[in-house]
Amino acid sequence: MKDTLAFLMLLTLVPVGVVCVVNAVWAVMRAFMAGPAAEAVRLVAGRIAESMHRVQAIELALEGLRPLLPWPYPRRLQKAADALRANRPITTVEALEIGRLLPATMVPLAKSAERLGPTVLEHWFRSVSVPPRVRVSIGRRIAPVLLTIAAIVLVMMFFSVFIAPKFELMAREIDLDFTGVGAWAWLQILAGPWAGLTLIIIVIVLVSLWSRWRWVMGRRILRGEIILSAVRSGVPEDAIAAALGVPRANASLTSICHAAGWKVADADALAIALASSRERSDRHGVVLMAVFEIVAPLLLAIPVLLLGRAVFGLLISIINSLENLS
Amino acid sequence: MSVFLHPHRADILAAVALVARAREPLADGLVSLTAGDPHLSRWASRLAPALRSGTPAPDVLRRAxxxxxxxxxxxxxxxxxxxxLDRIASAAASPPRGIWWVRHLPVSCALAFALPATAWCLLLAANGMDLHYATDQLGITVGSIGRLSHQPLASALLLGAMLLAITAGDAAVRGVRGLRHLTHFWCPEVDRQVALLRLIQHARLGDDAPVRLDPLRSALARVGVGAWRPNQPVWDRDWRTWMFLTRWRLSPDLRKQSAQRRDLASRLTLLGIVDSDRGRPDWDAAETLCRERLDDALSSSYLLVRPVLLLTVWTGFMGMAMSVLAPLIRVASYL
Structure with missing residues (x-):
């Protein structure tokens, strides 16, 4: 009875332990991601826009976000707030850059908006803070697949470390050499003791690349927002051209819009084009999600196929070798 | 946030808020408002007598x-x-789903394992006892899991007792000073936002008066093991939870300064949790942001908790299913 109860308790407490360990590993991994998470960028941008609107200190707004964001963002927020408080003159965007709270691909755009005045910058931050209609990110959808792959890798690591050496020993005792067998090599690659670390590095690289790429896709819209809010706030076209790096010789609104990727002639047309572009981007997001939901489970098939090939290939190799031996 | 609340309460609360805003008597207004809606009118006729009798509306709604x-x-x-009431109704319309399962993960896991396993045991008790009596009489022994299906009724009782023990253990740990922080390990982000949300709700009410503890909590506090402290505001426990969970996020100076303030609103304002709008704290914005963060934290933690719970259900189901075969395997090996 005692061992049965212990077994049942183990079955209950092991899943809790797994959740705690994965949480801890993910908290450490977050620090190594190259760019900030989209949610963090949106939250910071929204809060700064609100502070600018209410003419309040940005550093207080940044400090107020520290309890709301997970590690390592509290440290980064404090760094940005300290940079704003320091005696040397520093702009909001520079402080965010110091705190690594803006993706590298967005910094030039943010600086352009900042050069055009606080109204344009506030409007730009507000545009950044707007969440996409498809709130559930691809990252969230791929997480179960990655977790399952991680579980498979961990089980295979266990196999590789504790069980496979016994097979090798047995093989050596009956003068069998299967270390050169292709399947065995696959198993060693996929399930070796370093497989877990390899998986962690792959996830960090993939997430970093994705967080960089996702903002690249939205740059055209955000550039359009800068032009629109600058025109509406009465900023001269020369200044807009200078801020966006368009040659001053062509400093008409049409040429600025063309240089920014918008084939429109005036501000109203730009506003309509921006709205329709956002709508289109949302629609593409929905389609991408639908495709991804179909493709994501197929991703699981790859490691399962490779491991299945490795394990069964190995068994067949052993049987063949035994037949040859006899 | 409780699993014991009515699932469609948002509609009814919104209807009550609508009547209250129109400054009509709640009972009559509710009955006339919901006349055309069969679902709501059932609720109106249930609530109206209690409201007419003069019982305060919050108590009537609580009892329902x-x-x-x-x-x-x-x-x-x-x-x-x-x-x-409007705020509560709109929050109830999009509640943070599954929060109980995440915050009480050991109990969720125990349930996920024990329920399918108990179902198997009861099924065996109803149908498949002969084989087990036969193996018993033959003196055939099976492993620890095999024994569970060997004595289905006793096993169902054992699983139920285990479930009770884990639930009681979870509740007890949450009531013990120091130890209660162990329960934050599996969902710290969710617990952090839940505590902050409650703090914001208390702060906007200016709920700073000390409260008397109930006898059990008071006794625990006197012994020095209880998580509650006597003569403290109602938010004291949430504040300490939130301070514990944000110890790496806030600077020590700021923590010290905020703890010296007497009222909760000024503490949260000092920490920058609530912005001021035209000189007044913007509680609505702070609460909305906190709810968004809670939803976000919950969906993140559910990514992991859901597969873990499914795996536990599967283990419980398959474990018991395989154990049914254990006596047969033993018989085969004896033969």
Whole structure:
């Protein structure tokens, strides 16, 4: 009875332990991601826009976000707030850059908006803070697949470390050499003791690349927002051209819009084009999600196929070798 | 946030808020408002007698499982009944789903394992006892899991007892000073936002008066092991939880300064949790942001908790299913 109860308790407490360990590993991994998470960028941008609107200190707004964001963002927020408080003159965007709270691909755009005045910058931050209609990110959808792959890798690591050496020993005792067998090599690659670390590095690289790429896709819209809010706030076209790096010789609104990727002639047309572009981007997001939901489970098939090939290939190799031996 | 609340409470609370805003008597207004809606009119006829009898509306709603204890306290304390009810109704319309399963993960895991396993045991008790009596009489022994299906009724009792023990253990740990922080390990982000949300709700009411503890909590506090402290405001425990969970996020100076303030609103303002709008704290914005962060934290933690729970259900189901075969395998090996 005692061992049965212990077994049942183990079955209950092991899943809790797994959740705690994965949480801890993910908290450490977050620090190594190259760019900030989209949610963090949106939250910071929204809060700064609100502070600018209410003419309040940005550093207080940044400090107020520290309890709301997970590690390592509290440290980064404090760094940005300290940079704003320091005696040397520093702009909001520079402080965010110091705190690594803006993706590298967005910094030039943010600086352009900042050069055009606080109204344009506030409007730009507000545009950044707007969440996409498809709130559930691809990252969230791929997480179960990655977790399952991680579980498979961990089980295979266990196999590789504790069980496979016994097979090798047995093989050596009956003068069998299967270390050169292709399947065995696959198993060693996929399930070796370093497989877990390899998986962690792959996830960090993939997430970093994705967080960089996702903002690249939205740059055209955000550039359009800068032009629109600058025109509406009465900023001269020369200044807009200078801020966006368009040659001053062509400093008409049409040429600025063309240089920014918008084939429109005036501000109203730009506003309509921006709205329709956002709508289109949302629609593409929905389609991408639908495709991804179909493709994501197929991703699981790859490691399962490779491991299945490795394990069964190995068994067949052993049987063949035994037949040859006899 | 409780699993014991009515699932469609948002509609009913919104209807009550609508009537209250129109300054009509709640009972009659509710009955006339819901006349064309069969679902709501059933609720109106259920609530109307209690409302007519003069029982305070928060208590009536609480008894009908439309409000949690915490929400009842907020509603009773808020001077603006309609605004408070509106807030509760809109929050109830999109509740943080699955929060109980995440925050009480050991109990969830125990349930996920024990329920399918118990179902198997009861199924065996109803249908498949002969084989087990036969193996018993033959003196065939099976492993520890095999024994579970060997004595189905006793096993069902054992699983139930285990479930009770884990639930009681979870509740007990949450009531013990120091130890209770162990329960934050599996969902720290969710617990952090839940504590902050409750703090914001208390702060907007100015709920800073010390409260008397109930006898059990008071006794625990006297012994020095209870998580509650006597003569402290109602938010004291949430504040300490939140301070514990944000110890790496806030600077020590700021923590010290905020703890020296007497009222909760000024503490949260000092920490920058609530912005001021035209010189007044913008509680609505702070609460909305906190709810968004809670939803976000919950969906993140559910990514992991859901597969873990499914795996536990599968283990419980398959483990018991395989154990049914254990006596047969033993018989085969004896033969």
């Amino acid at each position: 499982r439309l409000l949690s204890r915490h929400e009842t306290r907020i509603l009773a304390a808020d001077a603006d009944f309609v605004a408070a």
